[in-house]
Amino acid sequence: MEKIHIQKQITQQIKKEMLFLQRYAEELRLHSVLYEEDGRHLQIEDELVDYLHYTRSVLDLRNDCKQRKEPVLKAMEQRNLRHLQKQSRDHHAYQLLQTILQLPKQEKDLLLDMYVRGLDRRIIMLHQGDIVESTLYRRLQRAYQHVYELLRYM
Numbered sequence: 001m002e003k004i005h006i007q008k009q010i011t012q013q014i015k016k017e018m019l020f021l022q023r024y025a026e027e028l029r030l031h032s033v034l035y036e037e038d039g040r041h042l043q044i045e046d047e048l049v050d051y052l053h054y055t056r057s058v059l060d061l062r063n064d065c066k067q068r069k070e071p072v073l074k075a076m077e078q079r080n081l082r083h084l085q086k087q088s089r090d091h092h093a094y095q096l097l098q099t100i101l102q103l104p105k106q107e108k109d110l111l112l113d114m115y116v117r118g119l120d121r122r123i124i125m126l127h128q129g130d131i132v133e134s135t136l137y138r139r140l141q142r143a144y145q146h147v148y149e150l151l152r153y154m
Contacts, residue, residue, distance in 0.1 A: 010144065014151075107142065
């Protein structure tokens with residue numbers, strides 16, 4: 001009974017990590033890694049978004065009379081904080097991706113198809129050798145267990 005409970009906890013934890021990776025991939029921040037591009041356009045896009053946030057926060061802080069801090073310094077602090085948070089997210093996503101890449105080919109393809117590439121379940125079952133739903137579920141459980149074991153040692 002205890003072992004089943006622990007297995008469910010592991011599955012829930014790894015599913016949460018995989019859903020994070022799925023959201024991250026949907027934002028196209030992994031595009032350069034998946035398609036082996038240099039990622040320069042992502043960096044330019046990030047800098048533009050940072051600049052827009054920076055100018056908006058400067059304008060917002062200037063209009064707020066209750067602020068005692070210098071608006072430009074406050075905006076720079078917020079920009080730096082967002083940059084650190086983005087770096088932390090990037091590091092976490094790349095760590096998960098590297099963990100998945102260490103798995104055996106079948107499990108690696110399954111997790112990449114499902115969470116990173118965002119393919120439909122029917123297509124994934126065809127890619128896995130025209131398997132049924134229960135076999136897909138068992139393979140997912142085994143892949144989750146292997147990801148958990150690899151993450152534990154990182």
